[in-house]
Amino acid sequence: MKAIALTRFGDADVLSLQELPDPLLGPDQVLVEVRAAGVNPVDYKVRAGYLQELMPHHVPLIPGWDVSGVVRAVGIGVRAWKPGDEVLAYARKDHVQFGAYAELVSVPDRSVARKPSTVDFVTAAALPLAGLTALQSLKEVGTGPGDVVLVHAAAGGVGHLQVQIARELGAARVIGTASPRNHEFVRSLGAEPVAYGDALVDAVAELLGGDGQVDVVVDNVGGLAFEQSLRLVRDRARMTSIVEGPTALEHGVANTWARPNAEQTQWLVDLVAAGKLRVEVQQTFPLAEAVKAHKVLEGGHVRGKLVLTV
Ligand SMILES: NC(=O)c1ccc[n+]([C@@H]2O[C@H](COP(=O)([O-])OP(=O)(O)OC[C@H]3O[C@@H](n4cnc5c(N)ncnc54)[C@H](OP(=O)(O)O)[C@@H]3O)[C@@H](O)[C@H]2O)c1
Numbered sequence: 001m002k003a004i005a006l007t008r009f010g011d012a013d014v015l016s017l018q019e020l021p022d023p024l025l026g027p028d029q030v031l032v033e034v035r036a037a038g039v040n041p042v043d044y045k046v047r048a049g050y051l052q053e054l055m056p057h058h059v060p061l062i063p064g065w066d067v068s069g070v071v072r073a074v075g076i077g078v079r080a081w082k083p084g085d086e087v088l089a090y091a092r093k094d095h096v097q098f099g100a101y102a103e104l105v106s107v108p109d110r111s112v113a114r115k116p117s118t119v120d121f122v123t124a125a126a127l128p129l130a131g132l133t134a135l136q137s138l139k140e141v142g143t144g145p146g147d148v149v150l151v152h153a154a155a156g157g158v159g160h161l162q163v164q165i166a167r168e169l170g171a172a173r174v175i176g177t178a179s180p181r182n183h184e185f186v187r188s189l190g191a192e193p194v195a196y197g198d199a200l201v202d203a204v205a206e207l208l209g210g211d212g213q214v215d216v217v218v219d220n221v222g223g224l225a226f227e228q229s230l231r232l233v234r235d236r237a238r239m240t241s242i243v244e245g246p247t248a249l250e251h252g253v254a255n256t257w258a259r260p261n262a263e264q265t266q267w268l269v270d271l272v273a274a275g276k277l278r279v280e281v282q283q284t285f286p287l288a289e290a291v292k293a294h295k296v297l298e299g300g301h302v303r304g305k306l307v308l309t310v
Contacts, residue, residue: 001020001102001103002018002102003017003018003101003102004016004017004101004290005059005060005061006061006063007060008059009047009052010047012291012295012298014047015047015290015291017287018060020060023098023102023104023106024106025075026106026108027075027076028077028109028110029074029108030073030075030078030087030108031071031072031073031104031105031106031107032067032069032071032072032087032106032107033069033070033071033072034067034068034102034103035068035310036121036284036310037064037066037099037100037102037310038064038125038126038127038128038129038306038308039290039293039297039305039306040065040129040130041157043063043064043065043099043294044294046096051096056095056096057095058097061096062097062098062099063100064100064101065090065100065128066088066089066091066126066130067089067091067100067125068086068087068089068115068124069087069088069105070084070085070086071085071087074109077109080109080112081109081112085114086117086121087107087114087115088112088113088125088127088128089107089260089262090129090258090260091111092129092260093107100125101287101290102310103310110260110262111261113128113265114266116270116272119269119272119273121309122281122284122307122309123279123281126281126304126305127269127279128265128268129258130157130305131161131165131264131265132258132259132260133242133256134158134161134165135165135267136256136258136259137162137240137242137256138162138165138166140240141216141217141218141254142238143169143170143216144169144170145170145171145172146215147171148172148173148175148214148215149171149173149175149214149215150174150176150177150217150229150233151166151175151176151177151191151220152176152177152196152217152219153221154174154178154186154189155185155186155303156303157304158220158242159178160185160278160280160303161279162218162220163189164190164278166216167190168276168277173192174190175194175207175208175214176193176194177193177194177195177225178194179301182303185280185303189278192207194207196225201228201231201232204232211234213233213234214232214233215233215234216233216238216239217229217232217238217239218239218241219241219242219248219253220242220243221243222241222243222244222247226241226243226247236252236253237252237254239253240254240255241254242256242257242258245257280303281304281305282304282305283302283307284307285307285309287308287309287310289308293308
């Protein structure tokens with residue numbers, strides 16, 4: 001099969017289109033003919049070699065943890081899926097080697113959800129990792145009816161879904177940080193936009209009045225945004241960061257590491273099919289142009305998601 005792979009870690013140019021053996025299928029896995037693969041910041045972090053202490057990596061390594069496609073074959077233990085089914089998945093496995101930037105990918109059946117016919121493959125591939133992160137981070141801190149929620153990087157892959165899911169979970173108000181060019185976009189998702197940077201704490205106080213504090217913070221940025229959030233949240237137990245791991249815990253803040261979850265993926269994609277969750281895809285690239293997609297994403301200002309089409 002054709003796949004985008006690397007044999008050494010480094011910048012985007014270590015990726016190249018290669019002819020590699022088809023992935024072998026385990027007993028509890030589904031082999032998916034990839035139609036589209038979502039591109040996530042974790043893909044360039046894997047590519048750069050930053051995650052080698054967290055998970056075993058093997059080369060040649062095919063990146064990509066988000067997939068939509070059609071089932072070609074199923075492992076001997078799989079009952080829920082059959083060839084021809086249209087699916088999507090957060091396809092992360094314990095070992096990093098056979099990812100979704102390929103014509104075929106093997107996925108544990110516990111991660112697979114059914115793609116509704118009204119949701120296209122590109123949208124479906126953009127959803128799982130970012131959608132699960134958004135949902136699991138909000139649940140981590142018990143987001144629910146009446147909450148005032150602050151979402152950092154509200155125009156980004158995770159943030160634009162978090163804003164909408166927070167509303168779906170009953171949040172009374174959502175405030176989303178973004179640069180001014182994204183404020184209309186963030187407003188259209190159901191959040192009140194504020195500019196990020198040094199003036200953030202004052203801007204939030206002005207928006208809210210009262211003590212200027214929020215009930216829930218989801219930090220998708222870290223650094224300054226994390227520090228400011230410590231002052232903005234009423235109770236640190238209701239703040240989580242998806243980027244500051246040990247630092248978050250040191251400050252009594254939760255951290256969220258998204259886990260594959262078929263049931264939640266199904267809930268998310270059904271919400272999309274029902275017109276209640278909008279997945280913004282800024283741009284698609286053919287598989288062969290994965291290097292370009294990585295360079296755009298690493299620029300740090302994508303609105304919504306990037307997707308590779310296969
Ligand atoms: N723990 C986990 O399981 C997990 C899961 C998913 C992602 N992550 C991590 O979370 C981070 C965000 O992921 P993502 O997919 O949402 O990234 P992304 O889509 O690349 O984020 C891009 C967005 O960030 C905004 N942005 C840039 N600098 C900002 C700042 N200083 N303050 C506020 N917004 C800023 C940009 O908005 P403007 O253009 O308006 O500046 C842009 O819309 C990444 O580091 C990723 O690796 C972790």
